[in-house]
Amino acid sequence: MxxxxxxxxxxxxxxxxxxxxxxxxxxxxxxxxxxxxxxxxxxxxxxxxxxxxxxxxxxxxxxxxxxxxxxxxxxxxxxxxxxxxxxxxxxxxxxxxxxxxxxxxxxxxxxxxxxxxxxxxxxxxxxxxxxxxxxxxxxxxxxxxxxxxxxxxxxxxxxxxEILTGVVLPQLLFILLAAFFVWHGVGRGLRPLKQVQDAIAHRSHRDLSPVIEEGAPEEVRPLMHAINDLMQRLGNALAAQQRFIADAAHQLRTPLAGLKTQTEFALRQTDMENIQHALRQLTTGAERSIRLANQLLALARAEPEAARSGSRQPLDLAELARQVAADWVPEALKKDIDLGFEGPGEPRPVYGDPFLLREALGNLLDNAVRYTPHGGKVTVRVFGQKHPELAVEDNGPGIPEAERESVFERFYRVLGNGSDGSGLGLAIVREIVLAHGAEIRLGDASGERGTAVFIRFQRYREG
Ligand SMILES: Nc1ncnc2c1ncn2[C@@H]1O[C@H](COP(=O)(O)OP(=O)(O)OP(=O)(O)O)[C@@H](O)[C@H]1O
Ligand SMILES: [Mg+2]
The missing domain is CATH 3.30.450 (Beta-Lactamase)
Known part of the structure; x- marks a missing residue:
């Protein structure tokens, strides 16, 4: 210790x-x-x-x-x-x-x-x-x-x-006095710190205003500065979290209100066919709510703090991407979309959380399949040697240049894309990418139109 x-x-x-x-x-x-x-x-x-x-x-x-x-x-x-x-x-x-x-x-x-x-x-x-x-x-x-x-x-x-005592005893006295003054002086010198301590101890946990640096000794200013800096970042993070909770509550309320209306409508029906219809709509509404709740959960799990304690392990990015792409084939077939996988044919090791990486790739494929029109083409690619990269490309409408920053924000959707969703998909992907120390960027697909999302991983190191 x-x-x-x-x-x-x-x-x-x-x-x-x-x-x-x-x-x-x-x-x-x-x-x-x-x-x-x-x-x-x-x-x-x-x-x-x-x-x-x-x-x-x-x-x-x-x-x-x-x-x-x-x-x-x-x-x-x-x-x-x-x-x-x-x-x-x-x-x-x-x-x-x-x-x-x-x-x-x-x-x-x-x-x-x-x-x-x-x-x-x-x-x-x-x-x-x-x-x-x-x-x-x-x-x-x-x-x-x-x-x-x-x-x-x-x-x-x-x-x-006599001479000796006359010299040595006063010296001893000086030493003791010096010790006393140092003891006392340090106490006095540190008094401003005590004031800071009291000021922090007595404030409420909501009060993140900066600690007053005035009057503090030169030596502790950098410390106080760092504390204030941390307070500010904490304040920003709290504010962002509060905004997020408010947004999430708002988003959840819409489908739940819809469920209530549909239930009431179903209860009023006497005709069996109408009831069936209402119940089908009810199921769709419930699925949408479930998806939103799952997305919120995924977002919470991908938060860097949570992800850090999660299970990181060496994994083969190529194999993981191939599996997730295969899972999405049925969904793609419904829209007659040609979903393909291009891999290096050998393992591409990365260090990561397989659960979160599947979630990220799933969100990208969801977007690609959803926004690419009937008969389109979606390709999942794994390439890169030292820094393995994952790309999802489609030949859909593409994301306008001006929107490429904003689409990663929570609850942000491009207007008029003719499909419903809550705008959380890419935000989740970005959180997961950041938690893995990787980089994400949007590019143009190799064809003339379409979207390409690239995730570049860190170099793999043993252990
Ligand atoms: N492959 C793509 N092709 C065209 N537009 C896309 C594509 N991927 C994302 N976008 C656009 O970016 C916006 C944000 O995507 P994001 O996945 O974050 O939310 P969403 O798909 O709208 O909702 P959610 O994924 O939460 O159901 C979408 O509204 C869509 O307009
Ligand atoms: Mg999406």
Whole structure:
């Protein structure tokens, strides 16, 4: 089952997934930057203390010594948060003052003329160390004096944490705010759609007037336009259907009224012969009504919607045409009409509904036999290779050029053709042809007069 995609959900997803990835990346970068800041800030203080300590190293006399009263030492060591260690060490390794167990800087004295900072461990704790090699003018043999101060990392870690939270938390807040605004914004943006929905939901099923496009967002206009377009076509179709029902009712009323009159007439008769005559007329009238009802049914069945769900199957057009033509021979003989069939002698496959195709060809033959005078000629032909074609030709009076469009309309009849009918035959044929995706056209028969109706089918495809 396809998931129902919500615009809101999609937008949030597109926003939150990248931000969700970027946020920890940004956090990591912020962590290192914060650590760098914290480190350089406290390194300066540590260096100041180291310099102060170094200033007390006296290298003037016969030995190097540290001139630092205990109070000053306490001041140097004082720190609220961290433990502070120091060491003054001669180049030959002798510790002059301070804590033992100090590490050595990663830089050798001969390469160093500035302060050195490094991370190490002292008495089991991680420490930051500032180291200074003092110049030793008087005792070069003893090497340079090394002054080091170390402090645990509590302050630094704390500052790093503070900077980090100061950066990362607001970012998280921004992300949440952005998500909220997207959520809210989409809701607002879609509000006009809701109005359209309400407008459509509250209207009656008869109201096919267009939905008002004004105020709708640019993006949904095409959709509304399409809906309006559909409404209009639906309206046209409904109107056509209503016209058709009205016409059909009108057409049915005439023969039914005739039946009633004839029945009343028959009832008034006492003479057997008159009764017989009236009843014969009654039968003719009833047959006409039945034919009309059947035509209406055929029309309904040929409607594209109905025909689509009907039974389409591969069939041989040549064989179907031959059979229907054979069925019509007796009718043609009554008028002494020569009804013939010309086929290709091999199957012409088309994809269609055999019932509807018989109906269509039957209507064409009905017209040909009906409108062709006594002793005329009617031919059913099947030809064409890729696009099989069916033609019904006669040498009757023909259909005037000006009428060739109109004869396909429902209930349209050419005046003065001297035969009765309801004008539905060709309309039915056209519906069936359209439902099959085929084409119909009227042409001149091969003789000098007469009618030819051609139906051109689509190329046959397997399946
Ligand atoms: N083969 C033909 N020769 C001459 N005129 C024709 C022929 N076929 C159709 N027409 C003309 O076209 C008109 C429309 O034909 P259509 O079959 O739709 O209706 P109809 O034959 O009059 O009535 P229905 O078929 O419903 O009984 C007819 O009235 C007739 O005048
Ligand atoms: Mg007809």
């Amino acid at each position: 396809p998931r129902r995609a919500s615009l809101r959900g999609q937008l949030l997803l597109w926003l939150l997934v990248p931000l969700g990835i970027l946020w920890p990346v940004g956090g990591t970068v912020a962590y290192f930057v914060a650590k760098g800041f914290a480190s350089s800030a406290y390194d300066r203080f540590l260096l100041d203390s180291t310099r102060a300590l170094a200033a007390q190293v006296k290298d003037a006399g016969p030995t190097v010594r540290l001139d630092l009263p205990p109070v000053a030492m306490d001041i140097l060591r004082y720190d609220k948060l961290d433990r502070v260690y120091f060491q003054v060490r001669r180049g030959d390794g002798e510790v002059l003052a301070g804590d033992r167990g100090f590490p050595l800087p990663p830089v050798k004295p001969r390469f160093s003329d500035g302060p050195i900072f490094y991370n190490s461990r002292l008495h089991g704790a991680a420490v930051r160390v500032a180291a200074l090699y003092l110049p030793s003018a008087h005792h070069p043999a003893a090497g340079r004096v090394l002054v080091q101060m170390a402090e645990t990392r509590v302050k630094r870690d704390q500052l790093t944490r």
